[in-house]
Amino acid sequence: MTRGDSYTVFFDQLLQKNRPFAAWSLPGETAPEILLGEPSDILFLEDFDRLNGQEGFVFAPFRIDENSPLILMKPGVYLKDEKAIKAFDIEALPSLECKTPASRDFYIIAQENYLKDIDETVRVIQSTKLSKVIVSRIIPAKRGNESIGELYMQLRRQTPNAMVYLVNLPGAGLWMGATPEVLLQSKGKTLETVSLAGTQSRRDDSDYRWHTKEIEEQAFVSRYMLDVFYKFNIHPYTTQGPETLESGRVAHLKTSFNFSAKKVEDKLGDFVAQLHPTPAVCGLPKSKAHRFISTIEKHDRRYYSGYLGPWRMNDCIRLFVNLRCMEITADNYMLYSGGGITARSVPAEEWDETTKKATTLLSAIEAVQTNDFNKETHSATGLFTAGQRN
């Protein structure tokens, strides 16, 4: 059952008909934008630099493989506000066959094993050239019969300063998230990229003090951005920050970098391919961190810590790093959450940080599940797996 606003109903109908679509709302914007596609509008690209010359909505994985292709949905029907939704004849859209995805294993790490892994990670960082690596985990929550459309609208209400998205795409499945992290966005003739790292709980008084661990961790990301700028001969550029950015229940350190779009206009795809994955989600040195993640993490990240958003659609780029996100299966919400590990990391604090980062999504799920008119069919005790609430 849903509260029945036009967006909620629209999203639920699209899902019922198994239509490919992407919906997103930008930080501070009111209405979600929606791109509807036909299966023939979906391109699977072989490499990150294949975005050169393309336009559409991108859904990119952390690493490309057969389970997680790089997806570009070409501009099909674009609906930009509620009026457009109401005018659109959704009844006329045919349902598409739902190809049951190969059932996947989601490795849910126990707390004691996660703590051991972080301990081991810190030791490796202290004794090798690896200086920072992001280690993540999956946090499961039970899915009831609540409306996914309503959950998306709830998430938007709870995190107005994030890019809040819902996508249903062949090859990827159903994903939702509320990410604070810009990878690359255009503002007129200027491009902006952002270095975001360091986490603490959100404060009511806004009196944030940052410690050496977080300052250093974020500085690694900024330094990396400048290395990429150097490779692409991007000069001059302006910076703003580091400053505090609040998102959901946490706050981060953020520096933004702005430069003329002309510098990369004919090699935008290469530029993004070079930026991704940044040390905010992978680590430093990049290739070492990438290899380390493959060995320490037992789950597949898929689209978590990839990136998504409109790509040169209506001359506009809005790519965000896919954080604070979840994969939605028939029975569960699989939330992905990670944190930057450095020589100064304390395992128990890292566990708490990943839990805190997941509260944005968990509290939206809880809100929708407990407001449901049909409460008795999924009692509150079934909402979360033990030990996951903070």
Ligand SMILES: C=C(O[C@@H]1C=C(C(=O)O)C=C[C@H]1O)C(=O)O
């Ligand atoms: C990796 C995540 O977030 C990233 C890691 C951060 C950190 O380590 O402090 C902060 C913001 C993000 O760049 C996540 O949310 O899963």
